[in-house]
Amino acid sequence: MADNEDPKKGKKSRGTDKQVCGYPISIFFIVVNEFCERFSYYGMRAVLVLYFKYFLRWDDDMATSIYHTFVALCYLTPILGAIVADSWLGKFKTIVYLSIVYAIGQVAMAVSAIHDITDSDRDGTPDNITLHVVLSMVGLFLIALGTGGIKPCVAAFGGDQFNDDQESQRRTFFSVFYLCINGGSLLSTIITPILRAQQCGIYSQQNCYPLAFGVPAALMLVALVVFIVGSGMYYKAEPQGNIMMDVCKCIGFAIKNRFRHRSDQYPKRQHWMDWAEEKYDKLLIAQIKMVLKVLFLYIPLPMFWTLFDQKGSRWTLQATNLDGNFGLLVIQPDQMQTVNPILILTLVPIMDSLIYPLIKKCGLNFTPLKRMTVGMLLAATAFVCAAVVQIQIDNTLPVFPSASQSQLKLLNMGSKQVTVKLPNNDQPELLVPAAQFSDNFFTFEAEQISVSIGQSGSLDVTRSISLTKGKRQTLLIPSNISEEWVMTEDLTAKPEEGYNAVRFVNGMTTAVNVSIPGEDVELIESFHYSNYSLIKYGKATFTIRSGSRSCEYSREFGFGSSYNFFIPNIGPSCQDDITFAEDIKPNSVHMALQIPQYFFITAGEVMFSVTGLEFSYSQAPSNMKSVLQAGWLLTVAVGNFIVLIVAELAKLPKQWAEYVLFASLLVAVCIIFSIMAYFYTYIDPTEIEAQFKKKIDEDDEDDRSQIEKSEIEMVKKDSIKCHDEDDAAKQTKM
Structure with a gap:
């Protein structure tokens, strides 16, 4: 008896005979594997652009470029995975081997985020930054190879586990499989930003990227173990050869043969693929023609993915400048990506059961290509919404100095009001009250300016001070203006990741200790200032001590603000005595304003992506579904490369x-696509294949009839020849 043959039914059985509720038990291992793998991938990707910007200290453009390069690689490698699985290793071994590569890449990413900050490394940049960059790039390459390589194998491997009479169970499996993809994506984009926002470290507390990458790495290891545990229950089809290789060889031969026979003595062909008829079967050529017809329609499609995948890069960076306080919930910038899977799970059934049937009842022919066109327009609308939100953000940002400018603010640390004269200022003299900051920054073009200060109405002291181009500074005016003037260097950008930057200035004659939440106690010398500390959203309480005196100062913080706090003395009214300057206002544009752009991009995804897969499947020959799937994934990769090109x-x-x-x-691309779609004629590949097979059968029948006629003629000739030979023999005897 052959392997995997059911003796009761007398036909091939997939995997083991163990079933649960009519489903092969092996598929439960595959479903769990897919959930864990998708959690691992989307969880890592959710925090990736912030890791680039705030850990590796890359600018927005660099972080966006590397992010989209990585995503593009993830959609290029499926072609490699499909070729390896179909031609050499088979789906099972390909999944196992590439999952090991995948897991190593995830572990490498987690290790690349581990470092300890020293006192000389105040900005959070690792000392050995090159090692972290190299390790993270190697990790991302291995992840791209792993996740892309197994992408075309896992779903198909799950479908292989069902018998031919389990078509309904197979359809249910694919629905559950798609649900696991979105479920893993949803949970990971909620959980990993929370893990990232945790404070961890040995010598100082920083965002916990090792944990944010470590949990996805652990889930990938779980996915690998679960998949291997089910090994004995799987049906493992042997590799049958890769149809994509056959298609490429046939196309290559047609092109080569066409240019070889360019002279007029050769008859023209109806289609350039017909030049392959000398070597390849006509049915294969007809199937390739159908595929090329669809692939031609794919040419404008990458532009959709150019916009769609920016929700994980540009839109996440945009969210860092928004207010994430939703009342009962405080949303992290990278958690806004969860809106996408939530809306997908909501919109897909609404579209299928309500919107599309309603459009059909209205008598409108809403064809798949029309749906895809509308999906592209919705994505464009999403980016118009993103532009409107960005304009609102820009209107709330302070005016920072350009590369040729400097900005200066004043702080009077004395107990008396001072008069200040600044060059090129609209006001002849400025009055700065005791223990107060000036209302705003003053902008200068010169590197050296002359400043005059007095305490009794007259300008007693005049000095020349140096300003730094492109920087903001604060001039600390001591109580005795004849003493040394100290200059601080202030922030010229929003604090990272929605944090609030705070700094204390000591106006007392003795040193003070300031206890900052989540950090060590900082000592501030007399008439000097501290480093900036990052404070999370919410209420923070600072404890200030000098000798035997101490007090507590509390304040509510929003997102993305910067403060300078001045300590004139320590007493019972510390809360009232401390004054502050709000150098950068907190984010005032709410994160909820991003919801419309997420709604439009997700609605566009449902109408474009889901419909596109359905269209490709319906228009593809039976043995070339994988070819069009590879072509579809290639449009995603090209779209991510377009982001880099256009932005550059x-x-x-x-x-x-x-x-x-x-x-x-x-x-513009949508208009081109709609014109192409207008001239496209829908086909039924099954019917065309049946016609070709029928023609081939008829040709074979004609060939057989011709052979039979030839054989009959040969028999007749042999019979006549033998009869003539007998007559000749008789004549000889006579």
Whole structure:
């Protein structure tokens, strides 16, 4: 008896005979594996762009470029995985081997985020930054190879576990499989940003990227172990050869043969693929023609993915400048990505059961290509919404100095009001009250300015001070203005990741200790200032001590603000005595304003992506579904590369202008696609294949009839020849 043959039914059985509720028990291992793998991938990807910006200290453009390069690689490697699985190793071994590579990559990412900050490393940048960059890049390459390589194998391997009479169970499996993808994505984009926001470290507390990458790495290891545990229960089909290789060889031969026979003596062919008829079967050529017809429609599609995948890069960076306080919940910038899977799980059934049937009842022919066109327009609308939100953000940002400018603020640390004269200022003299900051920063073009200060109405002291181009500074005016003047260096950008930057200035004659939540106690010398500390959203309480005296100062913080706090003395009214300057206002544009752009991009995804897969499947020959699947994934990769090209060529100074540019490009491409779709004729590949097979059968029948006729003629000739020979023999005897 052959392996995997059911003696009762007398037909091939997939895997073991163990079933649960009519389903092969092996698929439960595959479903759990997919859930864990998707959790691992999307969890790591959710915090990736913030890791680039705030851990490796890359700027927005560099972080975005590397992010999209990584995503593009994830959608290029499925072609490699499909070839390896179909031609050499088979699906099972390909999944196992590449999952090991995948897990190593995830572990490498977790290790790359481990470091300890020293006192000389105040900005959070690792001392051995090159090692961290190299390790993270190696990790990302291995992850791209692993996740892309197994992408075309896992779902198909799950489908292999069902018998031919389990079509309904197979359909249910694919629905559950898709649910696991979105479930893993949803949970991971909620959990990993929470893990990232935790404070961890040995010598200082920083965002916990090792934990945010470590948990996805652990889930990938779980996915690998679960998949291997089910090994004995799987049906493992042997590799049958890769149809993609056959397609490429046939196309290559047709092109080569066409240019070889360019002279007029050769008859023209109806289609350039017909030049392959000398070597390849006509049915294969007809199937390739159908595939090429669909692939031609794919040419404009990468532009959709150019916009879609920016929700994990540009939109996440945009969210760092928004207010994430939703009342009962405080949303992290990278958690806004959860809106996408939530809306997918909501919109897919609504579209299928309500919107599309309603459109059909209205008598409108809403074809798949029309749905995809509308999906592209919705994505363009999403980027217009993103541009509007960005304009709102830009209107709330302070005016920072340009590369040729400097900005200066004043702090009077004395107990008396001072008069200050600044050059090129609209006001002839400024009055700065005791223990107060000036109301705003003053902008200067010169590197050296002359400042005059007095305490009794007259300008007693005049000095020349140096300013730093492109920087903000605060001039600390001591109580005795004839003493040394101290200059601070202030922030010229929003604090990272929605944190609040705080700094204390000591106006007392004795040193003070300031206890900052989540950090060590900092000693501030007399008439000097502390380093900036990052404070999370919410209420923070600082304990200030000098000798035997101490007090507590509390304040509510929002997102993305910067404060200078001045300590004139320590007493019972510390809460009232401490004054402050709000150098950078907290984020005032609410994160909820991103919901419309997420709604439009997700609605566009449902109409474009889901419909596109359905269209590709319906228009593909039976043995070339994987070829079109590979072509579809290739459009995603090309779309991510377009992000890099457009952003590099445009070099727009304003982010909202870049959003408008991408929206405009997609609208232009959408118009081209709609024209192509108008001239497209829908086909039934099954019917065309049946016609070719029938023609081949008829040709074979004609060939057989011809052979039979030839054989009959040969028999007749042999019979006549033998008869003539007998007559000749008789004549000889006579």
